[in-house]
Amino acid sequence: MRDPRMSAIGKGLRRRGRLMAQAVSPPRRNLDAMPAPRTDGDSYTAPPAPRLVDSPVFVLSSVRSGSTLLRVLLNSHSRIRAPHEMHLRTLHINLSRDFTADAMKALELDKDELEHVLWDRVLHLELARSGKQIIVDKTPPNTLMWPRLHRCWPNARYIVLLRHPGAVVASLTDRRTDPDHEQIRAEVLDYSEKLDEARRTLDAHVMTYEDLTAHPERTTRGLCEYLGVPWESTMLDYGDKDHGDFRPQLGDWSPTIRSGRIQQARPADPTAQLPPRLTELAKAWGYPVD
Template sequence: MAATLACDATTAFTGRVPFPYARATGRPPARAQARGAPAESGRAAAPKASTLPGSPRAPRRRRTRLEMQDRLIFLIGSPRSGSTLTARMLGAHSAICAPPETHLLTPLAHLGFYGTVEKAPYDPIITRQAAHELVRALPGGEEDYLAALRACSDAVYERLLAASGRELLLEKTPAYALVLDFLAKLYPKAKYLVLTRHPLAVWSSYVESFFDGDHEAAHRNNPLLERYVPAIARFLRERPVPILPLRYETLVQEPDAEMRRVCEFLGIAFEPGMVEYGREGAAQPKAAAGLGDPITVARESRPTTKSVAKWASEMARSPGQLEQAREILDRLADEDLETWGHPRAAILEQLGAVTPGGPPRKRSWNRYALERRLLVRLRKNIHQNALGRVVTRVRFVCDVLLR
């Protein structure tokens, strides 16, 4: 498998089959073929057929092979924006393969040339410098570098698609919204579906789903809106690639019309099963399993509007979260909120209509919710309490043993 992936990446980048791979598979290297090398049986290579018009042995015209990016769909959206639901709907189409989140391209975007990391088992500063020197040394510069990265990801995507027997591959990884400039360079001809949702609905869902209602811990861990809203809004305004904007609220209220619009953009026929994605016998009932919403989408069989205004009642039970929401809004630009389809004035009016109070939040007791609740409790003040000291000591011992 590793040899096959390496061969595919090398072949896509250079147009040649690596010789060690050729020896292992019986496929002669491209250079030998170009020189008219003799076949393994020892017979001389057959002379080239005439290319003159009317020649009885004129070569057949080569079939045009679609590039992987011609079959690739990116679903761009922040965490908790409804991307898992959208992926389930798209994966229910007989032509679309919707695998779990791959997180394949984020590391490629941080190899040093476009972005880097702060901590790694290597020196990120030297790696960044080396990456720039490497690109300068390539004959085609940045284009050669992109072609090499594309060959790597193409090899993975092509195997996913071939195993599914479908025509199009859906890539849904929310973290890609933070590397959109790189993505547009790597796959400029792919189709991009860009999903937005009411910012406070995104934030409330994030707080409730991953931090058991602890809005302060959620923001310390990840200032989600401050990171994703500007990045996605700029992408929507600049439109460097083929883009179809989608709004979560419209998607769940008018799923048929929205899926027809998506299918027209993708150049495929609409299938009613896309809306009834969870029905028995659907084209891909387990589409987009894995990372993402582990509970809500799997519980429903079609889009529901239950979560459209849920954020208001959730924030009403937490005056601190209401105040935090106003502070977050102050850090977001009017232009970005407008691009998301939720102007500041409209959001502030909705916030003003929220009356603090209401019944306590009904807790979920499924396995996933219990795991998240336990993690939140254990992580609280972990660097100051006795448990944190024990974990730090155990980690030190493990590092010594495994290095």
């Protein structure tokens, strides 16, 4: 039979062991409920990571400047993939804890570069799915952030698509149900300033919507030469190709673009009054201004 005295001693030793373990081992804590430790990760700038798409093409333009027409003409080429507006600038990375930034810093990454990697992966995925060799993104708001695109892709190529600012103002005014004329002029000016900045800074192919609609073959031949691909007459018959849905937020969805035919651009109203800066930019782009 077991000695009851030995059993009591054993119980005492086990209890003493548990108390010692509690003394040296702090209780488990809920990390999600704890304040995140501070870090200097926000001040870190990561070097560029390798890109899957080394030289994407970006169409820089104002809204209502014919970028959807240009997209479908390019997308009709056998070697060029030009999908709907991709809105890369709205794809963000959320580093939800401060130590996440530290972890990424150890991998030579920061929030901006993580977003660049994501953007690059999206372009590469779309290009691979298409089976083509060149990808073009024509999202107009890219114009407002072109310096960051240039930082993300140092070897990117750019098509600067101009349209008479007065015609852009008129097109936006017609499109809005209850147009705020002052707000529309301010919006067009914002786009025009960044577009002119890109035109003067980048080694870009500059063209106009008016030339594209008036001389589509000549204009698309120049584009193909810039992109290093042979011109294809099928580009002008974009209505024979599948370009996806034409709907809001993805590009122009008007009957003009749905017609499948290149139609002459509507000229600017020569009697319309523009703000002085828009008049100045129109002149710099070679447009006649009264």
